[in-house]
Structure formats: C-alpha cells, structure tokens
Amino acid sequence: MPQSRRGMVAAPHYLASQTGAFILQSGGNAFDAAVAVSAVLGVVYPHMTGPGGDAFFLIHDGHTGKIEGYNGSGRSAAKATPEWYTKQGYTTIPSRGPLAAVTVPGMVDAWEAVWKKYGRLPWAEIIAPAVRYAEEGFPASPSLARWIMRDLEWIQQDTHLRSVFCPNGIPLVEGDIVIQTKLAQTLRLIGEQGSACFYNGSIGQMIGEATERDGSVLTKEDLAAHQGEWVEPVSTTYRGHRVYQMPPNTQGFSVLMMLNILENVDLSSIARFSPEFYHLVVETVKKAFQDRDRYLTDPAFRDIPIEQLLSKDYAKKLWYDMQYHPQASPHLSPAMGQDTAYAAVTDDEGNTVSFIQSLYFDFGSAYVPGDSGVILQNRGSFFSLDDRAPNVLEPRKRTFHTLMPGMVTKNGKPYLLLGTQGGEGQPQTQLSILTGVIDYQLTIQQAIGLPRWLYGRTWGDMSDTLKIESRSYEDIYSRLEAYGHIVEPIRDYDAVMGEAQGIMINEQGVFSGAADPRSDGIAIGI
Incomplete structure (x- = not known):
C-alpha cells in the first residue's frame, strides 16, 4: 500500500497508473491525470473499456471545495424503439454485433468536459500516452489474454477485432504485443482536434455511416446530438x-x-x-x-x-x-x-477524482465500425422491450447504468x-x-x-x-x-x-x- 503526500494514482492496469503518475510529475493536476489514465485504460484494457463506451467522473475541487459529477453516458438512437426490434423478430435486444450498438459513446465528450473545466496541461499532451500505447503496442496483460480466449468466438466474427487480437488466426497470449493502429489514428485526431471530430467530424461520420450500413439503429446524427452533463x-x-x-x-x-x-x-x-x-x-x-x-x-x-x-x-x-x-x-x-474499469487520482492541491468507465460486456458489442478502431459498447442492450418496464427502450434515452x-x-x-x-x-x-x-x-x-x-x-x-x-x-x-x-x-x-x-x-x-x-x-x- 504505497503512501504519498504529493499525489496518488490507483488504476486496474499498471501502465495506466504509470501514466497518471507521469502526468502529475509533469505539472498536471489530478484532473489532467484522470483524463490521461482514462484514455490509456481505453487502449491497454480494451476488453473492459475504450472510447466507444461511457464514463462517469465524480470530482472534488480542492480550490472551492465543490463536489460534482459528470455524466458521460450516451443516449439511445433517435430510431431506437421496441417496435424496431420486435418487427425483426427479437424479444430482447441482441447483446453482440451491430444491433447491440444502441447508444452513443459518451466517454470522449467526458474527457474533454473534465479537462476544459479543470485541467491545465495542453490537451494533446493528455491524449498522447494513449496514442503511443495504441500505436507502438504494449504487452497483453493476464486479464486481456484471459478474456481474448473467453470471447474468441465473438472476436473472430469481427474483422478488426480478429486482426488485432487474433492475428493470423492465433489468439494473443499474455506478454504478446498488442498493436491497435486504427485506434491510434482515431486517438491522434482526438488529440489534435478535440472531441468534436468524434461526434461531429470525420470520425463521427465514419462511425455513423458504418453503423447504418451494418444495420444498427445508431446514426451519425445521433453522435452529433450527444452532450454529457454536469x-x-x-x-x-x-x-x-x-x-x-x-x-x-x-x-x-x-x-x-x-x-x-x-x-x-x-x-x-x-x-x-x-x-x-x-x-x-x-x-x-x-x-x-x-x-x-x-x-x-x-x-x-x-x-x-x-x-x-x-x-x-x-x-x-x-x-x-x-x-x-x-x-x-x-x-x-x-x-x-460486469466488465468495467475504475480508477482514482489525487494531487497535493486537494483535488480528487473518482471515475469509472465501461463497454458493458467484455469487448462490448464485439463490433468495430469502419476503420475507426473503436469497439462500440453494448450498454443499450440492457434496455427492455417491454413497455411496462421502467427501463423500456425509448428514443434519446439513457439506460439504467451500473457504473458508480x-x-x-x-x-x-x-x-x-x-x-x-x-x-x-x-x-x-x-x-x-x-x-x-x-x-x-x-x-x-x-x-x-x-x-x-x-x-x-x-x-x-x-x-x-x-x-x-x-x-x-x-x-x-x-x-x-x-x-x-x-x-x-x-x-x-x-x-x-x-x-x-x-x-x-x-x-x-x-x-x-x-x-x-x-x-x-x-x-x-x-
């Protein structure tokens, strides 16, 4: 149990923790470090989280003493209704594939919202470690290797997942280098242009066009309409x-x-x-x-x-x-x-950040739209198709969320x-x-x-x-x-x-x- 007076980072992957410590030592505060940790987790813990998922931040501002939260969960597509699924013969929303991609990913917006309000280092510096780990690679952790084997059937059904986690038909094992070139390209654009490119720009258009083509209810207009909230x-x-x-x-x-x-x-x-x-x-x-x-x-x-x-x-x-x-x-x-990543960061200015993020299932929907490199969450599959249920699927609705x-x-x-x-x-x-x-x-x-x-x-x-x-x-x-x-x-x-x-x-x-x-x-x- 390490102890310190200047700052502390606790994360479920050691590279994410090291990233947070590096940001703090580089002059960043707890908010800068939290966003950097969140982004890196989306690369090194891809079976649990990523920019295609949601995130929630609970924050204490050391200067004002204020405690507030940022809800970075996405809403359902405008066309998402129980009838849309029942007409295709479904009694529940599919848990995998394009039809499981029902809600907009809210995480990237949450990163920028927290950084804009509280961060002080340049945005590109915050995203750079995630870009590097995606582009240069990192050794597969025991958890990632275990989940690759468990989800091999789903991984092999998606072209991108298969190329990254099962290259040449051979599943990666612990210690193998994981390289995510397409995800690196997406993260680099986010670092250069901000979250707007993910929702309203080239990435959002690429994701929206692919989801529509592949049969999902999610569209580029849904991504463009997204906005998280304090x-x-x-x-x-x-x-x-x-x-x-x-x-x-x-x-x-x-x-x-x-x-x-x-x-x-x-x-x-x-x-x-x-x-x-x-x-x-x-x-x-x-x-x-x-x-x-x-x-x-x-x-x-x-x-x-x-x-x-x-x-x-x-x-x-x-x-x-x-x-x-x-x-x-x-x-x-x-x-x-149950597949999620939680982390926490503190600094010597009294700032504290408690945050959590997820793709919902392991590898989310097991679906990567286009060349984005982004695994989309299947959080919306938890909606009910029963109109008597409180969590019934409705357009532009946030689902019952486990993240806390x-x-x-x-x-x-x-x-x-x-x-x-x-x-x-x-x-x-x-x-x-x-x-x-x-x-x-x-x-x-x-x-x-x-x-x-x-x-x-x-x-x-x-x-x-x-x-x-x-x-x-x-x-x-x-x-x-x-x-x-x-x-x-x-x-x-x-x-x-x-x-x-x-x-x-x-x-x-x-x-x-x-x-x-x-x-x-x-x-x-x-």
Whole structure:
C-alpha cells in the first residue's frame, strides 16, 4: 500500500497508473491525470473499456471545495424503439454485433468536459500516452489474454477485432504485443482536434455511416446530438462520514440505501467473516435492489423518488421488515454485464477524482465500425422491450447504468475514493470496502483484500446465487444454506468478484493507494 503526500494514482492496469503518475510529475493536476489514465485504460484494457463506451467522473475541487459529477453516458438512437426490434423478430435486444450498438459513446465528450473545466496541461499532451500505447503496442496483460480466449468466438466474427487480437488466426497470449493502429489514428485526431471530430467530424461520420450500413439503429446524427452533463451527486451520512454517489441514471443510490439500513445495527459487533455478517449484508442488498429495479432508468423519462429512497425513516422501515423475515428472501435481479474499469487520482492541491468507465460486456458489442478502431459498447442492450418496464427502450434515452464511482468525506474533506468493476457487484463491493474501512477500521488495501460476496447474476446465469470467496471457512456455506441462501463457493481472489481500486486520505493529508490483487493494476504515489 504505497503512501504519498504529493499525489496518488490507483488504476486496474499498471501502465495506466504509470501514466497518471507521469502526468502529475509533469505539472498536471489530478484532473489532467484522470483524463490521461482514462484514455490509456481505453487502449491497454480494451476488453473492459475504450472510447466507444461511457464514463462517469465524480470530482472534488480542492480550490472551492465543490463536489460534482459528470455524466458521460450516451443516449439511445433517435430510431431506437421496441417496435424496431420486435418487427425483426427479437424479444430482447441482441447483446453482440451491430444491433447491440444502441447508444452513443459518451466517454470522449467526458474527457474533454473534465479537462476544459479543470485541467491545465495542453490537451494533446493528455491524449498522447494513449496514442503511443495504441500505436507502438504494449504487452497483453493476464486479464486481456484471459478474456481474448473467453470471447474468441465473438472476436473472430469481427474483422478488426480478429486482426488485432487474433492475428493470423492465433489468439494473443499474455506478454504478446498488442498493436491497435486504427485506434491510434482515431486517438491522434482526438488529440489534435478535440472531441468534436468524434461526434461531429470525420470520425463521427465514419462511425455513423458504418453503423447504418451494418444495420444498427445508431446514426451519425445521433453522435452529433450527444452532450454529457454536469450533475449534483446524491449522498447520505454513515457513522460520521458523508458518502457521495452519482445520481440516476446510475445505480449509485443503491449503496447509499444499504448504508442507511445498516446504520440501524452495530455492525462492528458482528464478526466480518461470519455467516451472520454475510446474511445481514445480502438481505440488505436485496432490499435496495428491489427499489433499484423498480425505479431506475433515465430520470428525464420517469420520476424516481430519490429523497424518499434515501431517507433514514425509509431505511428503518426496511430494516424492521428484514427483522420480521429473518430467512433469505427471494429476489431475482435482471442479468447484467460486469466488465468495467475504475480508477482514482489525487494531487497535493486537494483535488480528487473518482471515475469509472465501461463497454458493458467484455469487448462490448464485439463490433468495430469502419476503420475507426473503436469497439462500440453494448450498454443499450440492457434496455427492455417491454413497455411496462421502467427501463423500456425509448428514443434519446439513457439506460439504467451500473457504473458508480464513489467518494467519502470526513469532517468536510475528502477521505476515501473507491469503485470497482462488476455490474451487480459494484454496490456490493463498495459496501464491503466502506464497512471494512468505517466499521472494521481497516486500511483501504486491507478492505479491498477482504473476502467478498456477490449476490445476483451476470448475463447468461439463470438464477441468483450467493457467491462467496472461500478462505477456509469450513462451516460458513452450510450455515448460510440453513438461512435459505443458494451458496456458490468461489476460489480466493477470483476475478468474478470484480477489480476494485481506492485511495484513502488521512488527517495529515497523506494518501494511501490500493489496487485490487484480482486486477492487473497498481497504485503509485509521487
């Protein structure tokens, strides 16, 4: 767990962390470094993220003390309706290929928005490291090599993906050099011309023409219409701390609901590795997920009673209901993708950035339009075609989003930055880390290394199970099954539990950085 007073970067890939440290040492601030880290992750972690996806930034301005967020998620195409898919015989939106590309990628706009408002280094310098890694190449990480093999069928169906990740018909393995020439060309143009070229210029036109030609609902007009937005975070208090999350259309409020419920019990009196602990937190998760699934979508299309959901009185009601039903309760959540990259950056000016980005599924839609080199996300495939569902597909709508960067303040100052990969797992892993630090007095590295649980299901799973990492707790599974849980033992530090990163800041201003042992990342202090 590195410690520093000048700055800290924690990212799920070591080259991204090194890039952030380099930007800070070159005179950039945390915002410059965050954008550079985000761009590099889009190159070196292409199975998880890239300029064809979305991003959310949660920011603390060290000069003003203001905390705000940038929603960099894209809206659905103007032609996107349930009828468009049902007329072609679909009962759900396809998860792969051009028909899975339903929403505009919002990440590139988010980069420039954050940099324009808060950055100070030249834009081209911020994007240059990503260009270099795309053009000159980098060694394939264990995670990338593993996902290439898992997704080989989809990779081989796309000309560009096949040429990059399976050259000459041979899948890349760990240590092989990954070169993405076309992506480098796109990133270089972005560095020279700004985000306008991606949405309104030559790149946007290339992507839009290709998607239309290949049968997607997404058009160049949809890209040209895109605009992200600055938003006010939602928050709650928890044992003397204030915890911030992005507002809907993200699921961030769900972990705030969980904290409100758990505030009704002295959690520290319950052993962290006990069946009682896991049962309590999983039932808490289910309560929050029931409301999340009932309401969450684009708030421009549906009223979401956030004030009620985050009220302490409502949390007490949920808590008492849990006590009346001490057995495991049924709740079948919608299957979700889980492939994401979270990172955090701090500097010695008091600036902090907690940010997260994704293509939704591994390699997103597994579709690269034209010669852009950009893998388009399949985030829009999570829309429902059922017009009774809150997250039903509608034109120009943002979908229910799993991405949720977190930030905690203590005595009014930034105290903790945290986030993780994993759809259903994001609020659960954040809950594990938050309670580990606040209730069990652990360091950020110890909290990230705790044995994790994961309730829910990812795409392809037919039932909700309670996955728990096995660390030789012999009777924990049988006792949880006696509570009524369907337990699925998972090996230690399994990647299915997500990849979390975090930074803790003590009262003296010392940064402690942590990267997940389940990831390819490191934390670097300067």
